[in-house]
Amino acid sequence: MGSKKRKRGEKPTGHPRNKYFDNPPDFTELASKYSTFAPYVFYSGDGRPRIDWTDFNATRELTRVLLHHDHGLNWWIPDGQLCPTVPNRSNYIHWIEDLLSSDIIPKVQADGNTAKGFDIGTGANCIYPLLGASLLGWKFVGSDVTDVALEWAEKNVKSNPHISELIEIRRVNMDNPASSSEELNDEPGKYGQCTDEAVVIGPSPPAHLQMHSRIGKGYDGPPILVGVVKDGETFDFCMCNPPFFETIEEAGLNPKTSCGGTVQEMVCPGGESAFITRIIEDSVQLRQSFRWYTSMVGRKTNLKVLISKLWEVGATIVKTTEFVQGQTCRWGLSWSFLPASKKIVPSHVAEKNNLSFMLEGLQRHQSAFDVLQSVESYFYSIGASSKLDSASFKVDVTLSAEQCNSILKTQTQNGNEQDILISANCPSDQLNDMRLRVSVFQQIPGTLLVKGLLLQKEILVPGVFSVIFQQLQEVLKSKFSKGIR
Numbered sequence: 001m002g003s004k005k006r007k008r009g010e011k012p013t014g015h016p017r018n019k020y021f022d023n024p025p026d027f028t029e030l031a032s033k034y035s036t037f038a039p040y041v042f043y044s045g046d047g048r049p050r051i052d053w054t055d056f057n058a059t060r061e062l063t064r065v066l067l068h069h070d071h072g073l074n075w076w077i078p079d080g081q082l083c084p085t086v087p088n089r090s091n092y093i094h095w096i097e098d099l100l101s102s103d104i105i106p107k108v109q110a111d112g113n114t115a116k117g118f119d120i121g122t123g124a125n126c127i128y129p130l131l132g133a134s135l136l137g138w139k140f141v142g143s144d145v146t147d148v149a150l151e152w153a154e155k156n157v158k159s160n161p162h163i164s165e166l167i168e169i170r171r172v173n174m175d176n177p178a179s180s181s182e183e184l185n186d187e188p189g190k191y192g193q194c195t196d197e198a199v200v201i202g203p204s205p206p207a208h209l210q211m212h213s214r215i216g217k218g219y220d221g222p223p224i225l226v227g228v229v230k231d232g233e234t235f236d237f238c239m240c241n242p243p244f245f246e247t248i249e250e251a252g253l254n255p256k257t258s259c260g261g262t263v264q265e266m267v268c269p270g271g272e273s274a275f276i277t278r279i280i281e282d283s284v285q286l287r288q289s290f291r292w293y294t295s296m297v298g299r300k301t302n303l304k305v306l307i308s309k310l311w312e313v314g315a316t317i318v319k320t321t322e323f324v325q326g327q328t329c330r331w332g333l334s335w336s337f338l339p340a341s342k343k344i345v346p347s348h349v350a351e352k353n354n355l356s357f358m359l360e361g362l363q364r365h366q367s368a369f370d371v372l373q374s375v376e377s378y379f380y381s382i383g384a385s386s387k388l389d390s391a392s393f394k395v396d397v398t399l400s401a402e403q404c405n406s407i408l409k410t411q412t413q414n415g416n417e418q419d420i421l422i423s424a425n426c427p428s429d430q431l432n433d434m435r436l437r438v439s440v441f442q443q444i445p446g447t448l449l450v451k452g453l454l455l456q457k458e459i460l461v462p463g464v465f466s467v468i469f470q471q472l473q474e475v476l477k478s479k480f481s482k483g484i485r
Contacts, residue, residue, distance in 0.1 A: 124152035
């Protein structure tokens with residue numbers, strides 16, 4: 001992966017290969033070169049050039065000149081259509097590039113080395129196909145439902161003849177209703193499900209799981225993937241900037257920006273959660289038609305729920321990232337049904353036998369013994385065997401393989417990329433029982449040192465102890481260090 005792991009408390013940044021990562025757009029330079037942009041630039045009291053982000057015309061013109069100046073693209077959208085920010089959309093493209101180049105799942109590209117993507121709801125702006133084709137030479141199918149979006153997406157493609165042959169704009173057939181979730185298991189194997197020889201990594205859905213009772217509620221719109229992807233088509237990835245909101249009023253709550261957007265682009269019953277759930281539902285049917293399924297997510301609370309759904313439906317890999325450009329923060333969610341590589345965890349993940357952290361901010365009435373009791377209670381709550389020794393201020397814990405797996409899945413919903421990689425690559429039959437010791441030492445008033453010691457030499461899956469201890473750390477800090485950042 002091209003990006004560094006962000007340390008706790010460190011301000012997130014854009015993708016390091018993003019052209020604007022450490023070189024933000026220079027409004028003064030752009031105004032001097034593009035007379036149509038100059039009227040929108042003004043200078044604040046500190047002398048810095050700025051634009052009015054609440055002015056749709058200003059944001060649209062900025063996008064137009066950035067695409068022309070930095071990417072050699074001709075582009076325009078009519079009033080009211082969603083105006084994308086180029087730096088933020090570039091982050092998504094480069095993250096897809098990371099996924100395709102990773103060795104987490106096998107590289108399967110039928111068309112030489114040219115990646116082929118599917119942009120769900122490409123919009124009049126057609127930003128992802130234009131950036132992907134111009135930056136990386138990727139092929140794209142961009143889908144949409146409205147006449148205006150399809151007309152202007154086509155115009156934007158044809159305005160760039162050097163890449164126009166790489167991009168197909170596809171109308172979604174509104175006469176073909178979105179598939180019903182009750183149909184998911186009607187014809188096993190119809191959509192290329194994993195064969196018996198496939199190594200399925202990650203939790204599989206219980207045999208009794210009824211898909212329509214768990215996912216798919218709330219979305220009753222046009223087809224997304226099933227019914228739009230043609231029979232026999234395969235893609236390296238799909239991507240999506242989903243409708244984030246449930247109502248148009250909710251979409252207009254941010255007074256600091258005006259990027260336009262029609263109801264079709266911004267709003268869907270059930271919001272982004274319902275829309276992305278339908279992508280998940282479609283992916284269960286299409287499975288290996290795509291190497292990677294991906295979507296942008298606007299709310300972190302939705303991200304946790306969606307990750308749980310992906311494990312439920314048998315995804316073999318689930319990965320997340322954070323997209324940050326300026327004040328805008330979004331998350332990326334990706335998953336696959338392809339068998340994972342034999343490699344259990346990345347080579348840089350090494351197991352440590354001794355781990356520790358400082359627990360700060362304890363109140364006067366809270367003691368080391370209270371912390372020890374919380375450690376014992378936490379492991380007891382997941383069914384683990386634990387023994388508290390108050391004389392030596394330690395708790396000895398024995399976790400079964402099943403309990404380790406339960407903690408891994410919980411941490412996957414909240415953890416960083418490394419945690420997800422470990423969890424995604426750990427089938428329960430690869431895990432073994434674990435014995436560990438947690439000790440607490442007084443440092444200064446209000447501060448304790450919590451140490452974790454692995455009491456066994458053989459761990460089949462490196463990194464699991466680290467993830468479990470990190471989960472304990474989060475539990476204790478949440479309870480005892482609420483005022484500490």
